[in-house]
Every structure is written in C-alpha cells, then in structure tokens.
Amino acid sequence: MPEGDALARFARKVAEALEGRTVLRAEARGPGPVPKVELLAGQQVESVTSVGKNLLIRFANGLTLRSHLRMYGTWHVYRPGQPWRRPPERARLVLETAEAVVVNFDAPIVELFETRAEPFHRPLAGLGPDLLAEDFDPEEALRRFRDPALAGLAIGDAIMDQRVMAGVGNIWKHETLFRCGIYPWRRVRDLGDDDLRALIETARRLLRAAAGLEPGVRRPAYFVYGKAGRLCRRCGARLRGAPQVADVRLTVWCPRCQPPQPGDPPPGRAGVG
Known part of the structure; x- marks a missing residue:
C-alpha cells in the first residue's frame, strides 16, 4: 500500500502537471461509485496536496477530488498522445489539460465533494496529525x-x-x-x-x-x-x-535488537489485549 511518502511524491508530480491549469476533459469509471467529474471540465486546478495517504485536488469552482490508493492504486502523468503504461480499462480517473494527461489507475476510492466540507468530511476529519506537515504536532x-x-x-x-x-x-x-x-x-x-x-x-x-x-x-x-x-x-x-x-x-x-520484555505477549495474533 502506498504510504504517506509515496503520496507526497505523487502529489508533487500531479501538481506539476495540473496546478494553475484548466481541465479540458474529465472522466471517471468504476468499479465502485463514480463521481460526477464532468463538473470539473473547464475548471482551473487551484492546488494538489497529500494528507496522510489521501491525495486532494482542489478546483476553482469549490470542489475537491479525493483519492485513496489502498493497495494497488497509482498516479501516472503523460503527454497528450503518449501511450499509457497500463491498460485503459484500469483507469479510474482521467484529467486532461492542454499540456498533460493525468491518470489514476486502480484506486478503489475516488470521490468529489465541496471543498468547504473538508474539515467535516469523515475520512479526512478523523485523521491524526500528518507526519509530513510542516506544522506536525x-x-x-x-x-x-x-x-x-x-x-x-x-x-x-x-x-x-x-x-x-x-x-x-x-x-x-x-x-x-x-x-x-x-x-x-x-x-x-x-x-x-x-x-x-x-x-x-x-x-x-x-x-x-x-x-x-x-x-x-x-x-x-x-x-x-x-x-x-x-x-x-x-x-x-x-x-x-x-x-x-x-x-x-x-x-x-529482530529478536536481538527488538527483544520482548517480561510480560510482553508472544508474537502472533494471540495474547494482546
């Protein structure tokens, strides 16, 4: 599963392709719920950030696109007309600008909601402090x-x-x-x-x-x-x-560098509680 460091790297790559640019075409597909990303066509991308294991793309019309990659999802950035390195049927989301085609493959979670709802959106509001944030507490x-x-x-x-x-x-x-x-x-x-x-x-x-x-x-x-x-x-x-x-x-x-202390449970799924 991609971790916070991988999401930060994806966010930088996607930001370079999208921030300040206008989305010409947006397409999403299943499996799972399919957000109405056609609302993003003609909109400028304001920011791309990672929060924990989530990637957030915010748009000028007050919408935020959130993805979570779980085990196998990934983000690719291509030039217009460049062949994709994965089959098109595995694309969950496609965002096209005049300069780039940004594709999310295999992510089980892609959703669209109002940016103003971010502080109350359960998958985000429930997160602890982000280890990569400059203001980490x-x-x-x-x-x-x-x-x-x-x-x-x-x-x-x-x-x-x-x-x-x-x-x-x-x-x-x-x-x-x-x-x-x-x-x-x-x-x-x-x-x-x-x-x-x-x-x-x-x-x-x-x-x-x-x-x-x-x-x-x-x-x-x-x-x-x-x-x-x-x-x-x-x-x-x-x-x-x-x-x-x-x-x-x-x-x-390592049983020598990480030894159990007296009273610690044995390794495995039994004995902790």
Missing part, C-alpha cells in the same frame, strides 16, 4: 496514542492507526520499530511517554526522508521490512516474522 500524536481504547493494542498495529498520526504504513512501521528497538507486540500501555515520543520522531524523520523533503538526505534503507529469515544487518541475528494482531500481514523483527 508530536504532542497531539502522543495524546492520541494515550487514548484508553488503544492501551491494550500492540504497538505494531497502533502505529498504523491513521487516527493517531497520518502517513505510516507497513514499510515504515517495520523500520520505525526496528530503529527504536521496540518489540512489535508490546502493548501501547507498556510503553513510556519517552518511548512513544522517540517512535513519533523516528517515524516522522523516516517518512520525510523517504518523501524527499530533507535536502541531501537519501531514502532510508530497509533493515527488516520484507526480510524474514535473513540476518540482521546490525547484529547478525536471524530476523523472524509473524502476523500482527489486527493486521494479518507478516511483521518482521
């Missing part, structure tokens, strides 16, 4: 981690809750927990405030570097993501993998 993220409803949740699940802080997905969950030395099944209530502050800051640093927002900083390397059974680059121990609790995908960790 780490103390607000900490406050949300301390929600009693999350106390018994495994930190490997809680860190991906977009209501806590927006932008982290499976990749940066892995890499944040590894760099912080945190066992993925430790309960949120068993982590101190300083532990959570370090986790929040590490996630923000990794995500911003991956998004290209830190000049001169290379994209962070993967130490554990997708590497179950390999040797840890830091200590040489063999990396292990087990399902998370809420997320059934495999979580990979």
Whole structure:
C-alpha cells in the first residue's frame, strides 16, 4: 500500500502537471461509485496536496477530488498522445489539460465533494496529525496514542492507526520499530511517554526522508521490512516474522535488537489485549 511518502511524491508530480491549469476533459469509471467529474471540465486546478495517504485536488469552482490508493492504486502523468503504461480499462480517473494527461489507475476510492466540507468530511476529519506537515504536532500524536481504547493494542498495529498520526504504513512501521528497538507486540500501555515520543520522531524523520523533503538526505534503507529469515544487518541475528494482531500481514523483527520484555505477549495474533 502506498504510504504517506509515496503520496507526497505523487502529489508533487500531479501538481506539476495540473496546478494553475484548466481541465479540458474529465472522466471517471468504476468499479465502485463514480463521481460526477464532468463538473470539473473547464475548471482551473487551484492546488494538489497529500494528507496522510489521501491525495486532494482542489478546483476553482469549490470542489475537491479525493483519492485513496489502498493497495494497488497509482498516479501516472503523460503527454497528450503518449501511450499509457497500463491498460485503459484500469483507469479510474482521467484529467486532461492542454499540456498533460493525468491518470489514476486502480484506486478503489475516488470521490468529489465541496471543498468547504473538508474539515467535516469523515475520512479526512478523523485523521491524526500528518507526519509530513510542516506544522506536525508530536504532542497531539502522543495524546492520541494515550487514548484508553488503544492501551491494550500492540504497538505494531497502533502505529498504523491513521487516527493517531497520518502517513505510516507497513514499510515504515517495520523500520520505525526496528530503529527504536521496540518489540512489535508490546502493548501501547507498556510503553513510556519517552518511548512513544522517540517512535513519533523516528517515524516522522523516516517518512520525510523517504518523501524527499530533507535536502541531501537519501531514502532510508530497509533493515527488516520484507526480510524474514535473513540476518540482521546490525547484529547478525536471524530476523523472524509473524502476523500482527489486527493486521494479518507478516511483521518482521529482530529478536536481538527488538527483544520482548517480561510480560510482553508472544508474537502472533494471540495474547494482546
């Protein structure tokens, strides 16, 4: 699933093609609900931004187009007449200007609503602080981690809750927990405030570097993501993998760099609560 850093890169690419330009043709198709994007023809694009894992395109007529890519969605930008790299039947949205053709492929969510409703639109209003935002508030993220409803949740699940802080997905969950030395099944209530502050800051640093927002900083390397059974680059121990609790995908960790503490649940889907 594209994470906050990927959405920031998509937003920059789409913004370069659309911002300040007039949409000549707009087309959307299913599966799923199809927004009335014909309302966008003849409209100027005012801004393109990412918010967590959402991409928002705002238009001069007071409408906002929101997409969420989930697992397989992507954005492509082409010159007029340039062949597409994916089959046309996989296009969910097409926006054409005189200079570019912007295509959203395979996104399960493409919707259109009034820009003035953004602060109240549930998929956006429920998001936690955006890790990539310049005004990111780490103390607000900490406050949300301390929600009693999350106390018994495994930190490997809680860190991906977009209501806590927006932008982290499976990749940066892995890499944040590894760099912080945190066992993925430790309960949120068993982590101190300083532990959570370090986790929040590490996630923000990794995500911003991956998004290209830190000049001169290379994209962070993967130490554990997708590497179950390999040797840890830091200590040489063999990396292990087990399902998370809420997320059934495999979580990979280093048993030496991220050791469980007394009282921590065993790895896997049982024992956290």
